[in-house]
Amino acid sequence: xxxxxxxxxxxxxxxxxxxxxxxxxxxxxxxxxxxxxxxxxxxxxxxxxxxxxxxxxxxxxxxxxxxxxxxxxxxxxxxxxxxxxxxxxxxxxxxxxxxxxxxxxxxxxxxxxxxxxxxxxxxxxxxxxxxxxxxxxxxxxxxxxxxxxxxxxxxxxxxxxxxxxxxxxxxxxxxxxxxxxxxxxxxxxxxxxxxxxxxxxxxxxxxxxxxxxxxxxxxxxxxxxxxxxxxxxxxxxxxxxxxxxxxxxxxxxxxxxxxxxxxxxxxxxxxxxxxxxxxxxxxxxxxxxxxxxxxxxxxxxxxxxxxxxxxxxxxxxxxxxxxxxxxxxxxxxxxxxxxxxxxxxxxxxxxxxxxxxxxxxxxxx
Amino acid sequence: xxxxxxxxxxxxxxxxxxxxxxxxxxxxxxxxxxxxxxxxxxxxxxxxxxxxxxxxxxxxxxxxxxxxxxxxxxxxxxxxxxxxxxxxxxxxxxxxxxxxxxxxxxxxxxxxxxxxxxxxxxxxxxxxxxxxxxxxxxxxxxxxxxxxxxxxxxxxxxxxxxxxxxxxxxxxxxxxxxxxxxxxxxxxxxxxxxxxxxxxxxxxxxxxxxxxxxxxxxxxxxxxxxxxxxxxxxxxxxxxxxxxxxxxxxxxxxxxxxxxxxxxxxxxxxxxxxxxxxxxxxxxxxxxxxxxxxxxxxxxxxxxxxxxxxxxxxxxxxxxxxxxxxxxxxxxxxxxxxxxxxxxxxxxxxxxxxxxxxxx
Numbered sequence: 001x002x003x004x005x006x007x008x009x010x011x012x013x014x015x016x017x018x019x020x021x022x023x024x025x026x027x028x029x030x031x032x033x034x035x036x037x038x039x040x041x042x043x044x045x046x047x048x049x050x051x052x053x054x055x056x057x058x059x060x061x062x063x064x065x066x067x068x069x070x071x072x073x074x075x076x077x078x079x080x081x082x083x084x085x086x087x088x089x090x091x092x093x094x095x096x097x098x099x100x101x102x103x104x105x106x107x108x109x110x111x112x113x114x115x116x117x118x119x120x121x122x123x124x125x126x127x128x129x130x131x132x133x134x135x136x137x138x139x140x141x142x143x144x145x146x147x148x149x150x151x152x153x154x155x156x157x158x159x160x161x162x163x164x165x166x167x168x169x170x171x172x173x174x175x176x177x178x179x180x181x182x183x184x185x186x187x188x189x190x191x192x193x194x195x196x197x198x199x200x201x202x203x204x205x206x207x208x209x210x211x212x213x214x215x216x217x218x219x220x221x222x223x224x225x226x227x228x229x230x231x232x233x234x235x236x237x238x239x240x241x242x243x244x245x246x247x248x249x250x251x252x253x254x255x256x257x258x259x260x261x262x263x264x265x266x267x268x269x270x271x272x273x274x275x276x277x278x279x280x281x282x283x284x285x286x287x288x289x290x291x292x293x294x295x296x297x298x299x300x301x302x303x304x305x306x307x308x309x310x311x312x313x314x315x316x317x318x319x320x321x322x323x324x325x326x327x328x329x330x331x332x333x334x335x336x337x338x339x340x341x342x343x344x345x346x347x348x349x350x351x352x353x354x355x356x357x358x359x360x361x362x363x364x365x
Numbered sequence: 366x367x368x369x370x371x372x373x374x375x376x377x378x379x380x381x382x383x384x385x386x387x388x389x390x391x392x393x394x395x396x397x398x399x400x401x402x403x404x405x406x407x408x409x410x411x412x413x414x415x416x417x418x419x420x421x422x423x424x425x426x427x428x429x430x431x432x433x434x435x436x437x438x439x440x441x442x443x444x445x446x447x448x449x450x451x452x453x454x455x456x457x458x459x460x461x462x463x464x465x466x467x468x469x470x471x472x473x474x475x476x477x478x479x480x481x482x483x484x485x486x487x488x489x490x491x492x493x494x495x496x497x498x499x500x501x502x503x504x505x506x507x508x509x510x511x512x513x514x515x516x517x518x519x520x521x522x523x524x525x526x527x528x529x530x531x532x533x534x535x536x537x538x539x540x541x542x543x544x545x546x547x548x549x550x551x552x553x554x555x556x557x558x559x560x561x562x563x564x565x566x567x568x569x570x571x572x573x574x575x576x577x578x579x580x581x582x583x584x585x586x587x588x589x590x591x592x593x594x595x596x597x598x599x600x601x602x603x604x605x606x607x608x609x610x611x612x613x614x615x616x617x618x619x620x621x622x623x624x625x626x627x628x629x630x631x632x633x634x635x636x637x638x639x640x641x642x643x644x645x646x647x648x649x650x651x652x653x654x655x656x657x658x659x660x661x662x663x664x665x666x667x668x669x670x671x672x673x674x675x676x677x678x679x680x681x682x683x684x685x686x687x688x689x690x691x692x693x694x695x696x697x698x699x700x701x702x703x704x705x706x707x708x709x710x711x712x713x714x715x716x717x718x719x720x721x722x723x724x725x
Contacts, residue, residue, distance in 0.1 A: 011525075011633075012525075012526075015522050015525050015526050016526055016528070018522060019519065019522055019523060019526060019528075019532045020532075022515075022519060022532075022536070023532055023535045023536065026535055026536055026538075026539070026601065027535055027538075028569070029550045029551060029553070029554050029569070029601075030538075030539075030542075030550055032550075032553060032554070032569055033549065033550050033553055036553070044567065045567070046565070046567075047565055047567065048565065048566065048567045048568075048569065048572050049567070050569075050572070157405075158405050161405045161406065161408075161409045162405075162409075164409055164413075165408065165409040165412040165413060168413045168417070169412065169413055169416030169417050172416075172417045172420075173416060173417065173420050176417075176420050176421060176424070177420065177450050177451045177454065178451055180424060180446075180447045180448070180450070180451065181447065181448045181450075181451030181452065183447055184444050184447030184448035185448065188443065188444045188447060188448070189444075190444035190445075190448070196448070196452060198716065198719070199455070199460060200455065201715055201716055201719045202712055202715070202716055203455060203459045203460060204712075204715060205658055205708045205711050205712050205715060206459055206463065206705060206708070206712070207658075207661070207662045207681075207701070207704045207705060207708060208459075208662075209662065209681060209684050209700070209701040209704055210459075210462055210463055210466050210701045210702070210704070210705050211458055211459055211462035211463075211466070212684075212688070212701070213462075213465075213466055213469060213688060213694050213697055213698050213701065214461075214462040214465040214466060214469070215457075215458060215462060217476075218457075227395075227398065227399055228398060228412050228416070229395060229398075229416070232416055233454070233458070234458065236454055236458075237454045237455065237457060237458025237459060238458060238459070240451055240454055240455050240458075240459075241455065241459065244451060244455075268428075268432050268439075269428075269443055269447070270425075270428040270429075270432060270443075273447075294540070294541055297543070298541075298542070298543030298544065298545075298546075299543075300543065300544060300545050300664075300665045300668070300669075301664050301665065301681075301685075304685075305689075314543075315543050315545040315546075315665075318543075318545050318546065318549065319545050319548075319668070319669050322545075322548065322549060322552065322669055327556075329553060329556070329567070332549050332552075332553070333549070333553065335549070336546045336549040336550060339543060339545070339546050340541070340542055340543075340546050343541040343542065343543070344538070344541050344542070346541070347538070347540070347541035348534070348538075348541075351534070351537075355609055355613075358606065358609055358610060359609075359610060359613055
């Protein structure tokens, strides 16, 4: 019995150890971005984000000026130790444990004295990056060498609002339309009902690339390209197959007697729909709503094609920073986090519904 | 007075009139939204109210009108009001475009002149296109394999742990992050500064390589390995999906079955391959096909990380380039048709499942 116990403990330990390891790999990249977004821009370019952890580091404690008479192209002697310029620049550890490092180029004639010290916490955490990336006005920050850079802000503020203006209607409209359609398919009799629903099922996996070229032609003809209406319609069209399919499966399972007794009481289809079916379908509606909201909020391709620059959403704005200023990590990390706040909140607070939607809809491509 | 207002024809006229007014107001709202220079917040609030309220109003007024029709007509017209708008949008945005794109794929860049199979010949012979096929194949094989197998391993292991919910939430979390956001996160992991005095790498991967005595590398411009560094991002994003679905299938395996096997002295490995895998076979197929389709259509990650340069191009990115960079609607359409043909087996499988489910 005892050996079984130890074996169980061991396998338990192995299971948890493996899982913790995988979870660490999963979470560290995001953690790095999160930490970086609060660091001083100058520090971001100089050192990795993990240096905010307690560590041992060389810290400058003084400096030595090299006399003009010393030839910097030959061997240079400092405090009785002789090295070439290149070696001094890479840093030399002196017998007393201090490190001497040449600062800048040959003409600076300056050597920094550095001693090893424990750094417990990084000072100078800031919200400056968030302020800068949200702003549409001129922004200032320091690069790795301490030089101040002035630049036009990325105006994520307005992109965030645009994302909301796109995502909320593009979530609710398809649900409304799909709910009516699902009710029709489930409770009404009409010609071609089965054939039409088969088309819905067939369209579940159609790649939306197939629609982009013709729809763009239509939008240009209708002169609605770049408007909110255009992108709501596109997201509605592309989201409808899954929405109708999911909601039909749910509404079709509701007990038939509810409907029949309502009919006997003289209620119309519309009354039954609004007063009975909608409230009863809330779990299914919530599942799909989260699904669609995350999809629309995180979408890049559809907005890239149908939304103009004046209405650009978060993903477009973020991708633009990657494109123009691929190395501006202080802006990128803060921007990435702003784009993630809302979906992550929705996701973690409504995870239960999301999982249910996933399980019901895993046929979609 | 009252009986007149209450009579059906009068109410019908009133209903139609209000429908006209609503449509007019919605149209004015659209023009306002398009041309306005009001502050962003006003626009956002107005847009949300206009869009959501407009659709709800249209349904309400349409039903109002229909229910005032003579009895026989209600049953005939009401299905159109319920199902019609949804189907109309489906046909406009998905069903009809399939045929329109098919026609366009045989035409020249502007869609004016018939060009025969030229676009398809190009698609299957051009060096860049063949590279995208190779890359998508790598995404499909490696991406899917790692997503599904890691998802399965995590689902099985987490099932045995007390902290299951925590582990699963962490693995699942990337599902809420956009591909663009994920691109930024991983670009930061892969970032490269290069050699030079006094430079320390700020990218995690290069820092780890340096710590183990290696040389830092510009990972994203090193073909063919850069493809794998991109595939890692997809695995990071999609493993949670595979895990959640497989986990719920694993929980559906009857406990008696597992207990009986344990009493018979089966090892955990024997149980995994002998019971778990066969029991969740159907779910495994569903998850695998979903992720295969996903990797086929993959666009955002490549677009943001490399733009398809340095041997990382994929079909969906080439579609985008053809349509929007080279303005070749014909070529882009041919690529879209190829994507569609690739998913047809899954479509047939879905239809067959649907017929067997006898939902109708």
